[in-house]
Amino acid sequence: MADKNELTIVTDKETEFSSLTQRMDDDRDLRNLSAYKMKTLDGTKDMPGVSNVTLPEPALFISKTIAILSGVQRQPVVEADEKTMKDSDTSFIEGFIEDMEYEIDSYLNQKGEIPAFNFHADIACARGRIAEQIVTRVESGVYIPDVRPLDTRYFTYELGTKGMLWGAVKTWRTKAWIDEEYPEAYFSGKTGIVRDIWNKKENVIYVDDREIKRQPNIYKKPPFTLQIVPAGSVLKDQDNLKYTGESVYEMLRKIFPELNFIASTLKTLNYGLFKPPLSRASKLGEEATPPESYPGDPGSVTSVEMPGAIQPVFTPDIRRFTTLYNQIIKEEADKAGYSLMDFGGLLWPMSEVALARLARGKLELLLPRLQALALLYQARYRMIIEQYLAIGETLKLGELGHRREYPPAKLEGEYTIKFRFFTTHPEEQASLAAIGTALIPFVSEDYIRTDILKLPNPDGEKMKKRAEQAEQMDPAILLYNQCHSLVDVDRDIEAKLVLQRLVSLLRQRRMATTLPQGQEGEPRVPERPEGKQLMPLFAGAGGGRPAPPAEEE
Numbered sequence: 001m002a003d004k005n006e007l008t009i010v011t012d013k014e015t016e017f018s019s020l021t022q023r024m025d026d027d028r029d030l031r032n033l034s035a036y037k038m039k040t041l042d043g044t045k046d047m048p049g050v051s052n053v054t055l056p057e058p059a060l061f062i063s064k065t066i067a068i069l070s071g072v073q074r075q076p077v078v079e080a081d082e083k084t085m086k087d088s089d090t091s092f093i094e095g096f097i098e099d100m101e102y103e104i105d106s107y108l109n110q111k112g113e114i115p116a117f118n119f120h121a122d123i124a125c126a127r128g129r130i131a132e133q134i135v136t137r138v139e140s141g142v143y144i145p146d147v148r149p150l151d152t153r154y155f156t157y158e159l160g161t162k163g164m165l166w167g168a169v170k171t172w173r174t175k176a177w178i179d180e181e182y183p184e185a186y187f188s189g190k191t192g193i194v195r196d197i198w199n200k201k202e203n204v205i206y207v208d209d210r211e212i213k214r215q216p217n218i219y220k221k222p223p224f225t226l227q228i229v230p231a232g233s234v235l236k237d238q239d240n241l242k243y244t245g246e247s248v249y250e251m252l253r254k255i256f257p258e259l260n261f262i263a264s265t266l267k268t269l270n271y272g273l274f275k276p277p278l279s280r281a282s283k284l285g286e287e288a289t290p291p292e293s294y295p296g297d298p299g300s301v302t303s304v305e306m307p308g309a310i311q312p313v314f315t316p317d318i319r320r321f322t323t324l325y326n327q328i329i330k331e332e333a334d335k336a337g338y339s340l341m342d343f344g345g346l347l348w349p350m351s352e353v354a355l356a357r358l359a360r361g362k363l364e365l366l367l368p369r370l371q372a373l374a375l376l377y378q379a380r381y382r383m384i385i386e387q388y389l390a391i392g393e394t395l396k397l398g399e400l401g402h403r404r405e406y407p408p409a410k411l412e413g414e415y416t417i418k419f420r421f422f423t424t425h426p427e428e429q430a431s432l433a434a435i436g437t438a439l440i441p442f443v444s445e446d447y448i449r450t451d452i453l454k455l456p457n458p459d460g461e462k463m464k465k466r467a468e469q470a471e472q473m474d475p476a477i478l479l480y481n482q483c484h485s486l487v488d489v490d491r492d493i494e495a496k497l498v499l500q501r502l503v504s505l506l507r508q509r510r511m512a513t514t515l516p517q518g519q520e521g522e523p524r525v526p527e528r529p530e531g532k533q534l535m536p537l538f539a540g541a542g543g544g545r546p547a548p549p550a551e552e553e
Helices: 006-016 018-031 057-070 087-110 116-126 175-181 255-274 318-336 352-391 426-438 445-452 458-473 475-488 492-511
Strands: 073-079 129-134 137-139 142-144 147-150 155-160 163-174 191-199 202-207 210-216 224-228 278-280 310-312 395-397 404-406 416-422
Touching: 006 018, 006 155, 006 163, 006 191, 006 202, 018 057, 018 116, 057 116, 057 255, 057 352, 073 087, 073 352, 087 116, 087 147, 087 352, 087 395, 087 404, 116 129, 116 147, 116 352, 129 155, 129 163, 129 352, 137 352, 155 224, 163 175, 163 224, 175 191, 224 352, 255 318, 352 416, 426 445, 445 458, 458 475, 475 492
Parallel strands: none
Antiparallel strands: 073 416, 129 147, 129 224, 137 142, 155 163, 163 191, 191 202, 202 210, 278 310, 395 404
């Protein structure tokens, strides 16, 4: 940024991004339900005499998508070579990530903002690009977990071959905020545009295009993370920018106005039914004077010169063709977004395959956004750990009462940070569980736990399952575990009773010498249960359509 001043470079890039930001603004208008106005056939003027309708579908669609994406559970997973890091070391780093996430959300809450993941889920759906500004630091001995989720509509940047060259955040701030944050600005207006610009060397602040502050960049690189949602076009045409990093409206952007057109048409036609156009036959023909009042008002009596003198004016059957068009548009909307079932419109039982198919349809819409979120969070914690190591102090993080110390040295080393995402929706879990049950005779339980059910901790569940099987195989193990559980909750009398029974059982085993060798106390491994279907696997798999009846012999 040496040849031009920072502000000029940023405003030039804003102009370059104009087609992308215009798409974002159009999507914003859909979401905010901007009033629909039917246009004339050439699209240049508003159609007169139309009762316009703005349906809530765009807001309902994106709210549903954001709610599903925000409800996805996530778990950090740190992996490293066993020769260089122990499991306890990777678990320590996972704990650091979880406690840091709590600190970040608490800091955002103090500023009146929503948790970071919810913010990113919204932006990933609405904008197609997600970003953060990460400026963690220590002030007066207090650690500030300053991680700011950004609305990428107002984030401008330049990428190079080795990462981000510079980034700029544009915000609107009140006079009170500017006076407190930048008293040197001597700001006199009510609100001002603040541009926070970072390059590899400096941080420069502009308020209403006037430089207010310039300071060295202590992070040695722009403190931003950016991830573009892998949805849209990857073509390299010169004007392709607006088609990259698409929002969830990608396939529906042209459909929602058509739904409003249909609703407006039907509403206008219904208004016309109250007083439809009429023709009145008269001997005078066109020279006849029209009646002063509408002849069809309730309770009125109209005299006519001859039978059938008043007839409705012929109009094309617009209603029928509008209904057919509505059916076409609805089908296309279901293909591009969510079906009626996702909004609670279907009540009859469905098979697990049908539920899984619907879940897969939602996953196809959410998967690019989950990928972007995972990559953003990987980059986030890499940058946070870099800044934490630069601070070089052992700090306490986490919830009150459960705060833990994190020496910087224990965060060093070579390791990979990943995030596992999983859902807790009962319908999806039920469908996956039924499919997993059907696969029991053919695949391992590890495959079912990991690849079908996608449990957040499949190895932990395996150990729990083995512990339960051990209790089923040997009652002594069950009594031993029960005794310890009762001691842990200070139920000592019951624990002693269970202990007495355990001791008695062990004595019986020692005294049982009359049984043949190997017969007494031989643990019996429980047989693997056969798969039992709790719900039909394929019947009714077509969105509630019943299976065809069996033919009679």
